[in-house]
Amino acid sequence: MNDPSPAAETASTVTLRINDEEHQLRLDNRTTLLDALRERLDLTGAKKGCDHGQCGACTVLLDGRRANACLILAVAAQGYSITTIEGLGAEPDLHPMQQAFIDHDALQCGYCTPGQICSAVAAVDEARAGWPSAVSADLTDPGPLTAREIRERMSGNLCRCGAYVNIVAAVAAAAQR
Amino acid sequence: MRSFGYVSVSEPDAALAALAAHPQAEFLGGGTNLVDLMKLGVRRPGVLIDVSRLPFDRIEPDPAGGVRIGGAVRNSDLAADPLIRQAYPAVAQAVLSGASGQLRNLATVAGNLMQRTRCPYFMDASKPCNKREPGSGCPARAGEHHNLAILGASAACIATSPSDLAVALAALDAEVLLLTEAGETAVPISQFRRLPGAAPDRETDYHGLITGIRLPDSLLAQRMQYRKVRERASYAFAIGSVAAAATVADGVITDCRIAWGAVAAVPWRARQAEQYLIGHPAEPDRFRAAVELELLAADPLPGNAYKTTLISNLTVDLLSRLTGLAA
Numbered sequence: 126m127n128d129p130s131p132a133a134e135t136a137s138t139v140t141l142r143i144n145d146e147e148h149q150l151r152l153d154n155r156t157t158l159l160d161a162l163r164e165r166l167d168l169t170g171a172k173k174g175c176d177h178g179q180c181g182a183c184t185v186l187l188d189g190r191r192a193n194a195c196l197i198l199a200v201a202a203q204g205y206s207i208t209t210i211e212g213l214g215a216e217p218d219l220h221p222m223q224q225a226f227i228d229h230d231a232l233q234c235g236y237c238t239p240g241q242i243c244s245a246v247a248a249v250d251e252a253r254a255g256w257p258s259a260v261s262a263d264l265t266d267p268g269p270l271t272a273r274e275i276r277e278r279m280s281g282n283l284c285r286c287g288a289y290v291n292i293v294a295a296v297a298a299a300a301q302r
Numbered sequence: 303m304r305s306f307g308y309v310s311v312s313e314p315d316a317a318l319a320a321l322a323a324h325p326q327a328e329f330l331g332g333g334t335n336l337v338d339l340m341k342l343g344v345r346r347p348g349v350l351i352d353v354s355r356l357p358f359d360r361i362e363p364d365p366a367g368g369v370r371i372g373g374a375v376r377n378s379d380l381a382a383d384p385l386i387r388q389a390y391p392a393v394a395q396a397v398l399s400g401a402s403g404q405l406r407n408l409a410t411v412a413g414n415l416m417q418r419t420r421c422p423y424f425m426d427a428s429k430p431c432n433k434r435e436p437g438s439g440c441p442a443r444a445g446e447h448h449n450l451a452i453l454g455a456s457a458a459c460i461a462t463s464p465s466d467l468a469v470a471l472a473a474l475d476a477e478v479l480l481l482t483e484a485g486e487t488a489v490p491i492s493q494f495r496r497l498p499g500a501a502p503d504r505e506t507d508y509h510g511l512i513t514g515i516r517l518p519d520s521l522l523a524q525r526m527q528y529r530k531v532r533e534r535a536s537y538a539f540a541i542g543s544v545a546a547a548a549t550v551a552d553g554v555i556t557d558c559r560i561a562w563g564a565v566a567a568v569p570w571r572a573r574q575a576e577q578y579l580i581g582h583p584a585e586p587d588r589f590r591a592a593v594e595l596e597l598l599a600a601d602p603l604p605g606n607a608y609k610t611t612l613i614s615n616l617t618v619d620l621l622s623r624l625t626g627l628a629a
Contacts, residue, residue: 225446280536
């Protein structure tokens with residue numbers, strides 16, 4: 126049985142597993158995972174765009190599944206294996222999705238790019254696992270990852286520069302690998 | 303944001319005990335709505351009880367028939383579940399039509415049922431709102447209301463429910479499984495949320511922990527479809543949606559279900575339209591008349607009157623497709 130007494134405390138000692146490394150932090154319970162990453166751990170790849178789950182710039186992977194780091198409290202993110210863009214790959218060992226974004230010139234200013242790439246990696250995994258999307262004609266057999274499917278599956282990531290055409294091409298190319 | 307305490311519970315009894323111990327506590331599921339509203343200063347809980355790790359994360363056949371979906375099941379797992387996709391396609395369609403891949407991975411089924419309206423006045427703590435601050439007034443009727451209610455509203459509130467899932471659940475006659483200190487009860491989804499009346503801050507008469515949802519076994523479920531209209535192609539709330547199913551024998555409708563989203567504070571079950579159709583020939587003119595009958599209760603405002611046309615066309619089109627009258 127959990128003791129409800131910690132409820133009186135407004136800060137917690139939090140253990141986060143990020144890019145295969147454990148970090149223990151004393152955090153105000155109000156701290157989001159995004160703020161813990163950026164402000165406490167110097168992992169500034171995940172970006173703060175809207176801070177309301179509307180733009181996707183903060184996307185990270187929790188146990189391999191994409192999520193908005195701005196909407197999950199750090200204290201509630203304990204127990205997950207968290208992967209940020211830094212953990213996905215770095216020069217010279219880039220993740221194939223990172224390389225595909227470079228090859229297809231899938232960015233302009235680059236601010237949304239870490240979130241786009243984390244989201245795209247998970248979106249390709251979801252499609253490989255047979256998950257349907259809102260545009261799949263057959264819910265039980267979504268079929269290939271067409272440009273239309275990529276657009277729908279990536280709709281949680283906004284790009285203010287409008288690099289969408291090349292983002293779709295990059296995701297399609299990486300999905301072939 | 304107001305400071306708050308945090309407890310994570312692994313047993314349902316602990317969740318209820320923590321709720322009883324802290325009058326200003328709220329349950330935390332995926333947090334995709336609650337954390338956002340806390341940032342906006344709209345919700346100010348003193349304690350968060352994290353119920354996302356309770357053992358209600360399964361989707362399984364119910365011994366009494368139908369399917370039981372755990373309250374902690376993530377929206378993405380619900381939409382990807384093979385049984386749901388095959389036997390309850392409208393549920394998968396509704397979930398997939400909402401939010402984004404990221405949000406669906408976090409958001410839970412129980413949280414979906416408890417999500418709050420996206421009325422711009424409710425979400426702006428600097429504005430009056432009878433739902434957020436009882437008695438403070440409602441600027442929506444004279445103000446921005448293009449996506450607010452045309453049905454079941456009151457002088458005090460014209461908020462709409464943003465849930466896609468709840469619309470499919472209403473059409474399916476789902477039950478909400480609720481745990482209180484007295485045990486688990488099953489509440490028909492049609493009774494779970496209240497229309498605003500004079501007390502829009504009171505959204506439900508039920509209190510407890512949502513352990514799951516039960517979907518009854520039904521011939522109509524497998525044929526049910528969910529259609530949604532929004533202001534961009536993806537990742538937006540509905541401005542109108544419909545979940546519907548119909549069975550036809552010899553050209554006559556033998557059974558039918560219709561529920562509408564984004565038109566009221568609750569998913570709007572169009573029961574008058576259903577009754578008008580059952581036992582009568584499946585014809586587009588009758589579909590339209592049925593919808594018009596239901597919409598006699600509508601009270602549209604200048605900015606949202608388009609919804610009557612939208613919901614009518616959407617429903618007639620879907621019923622036509624479901625009964626083989628349109629491709």
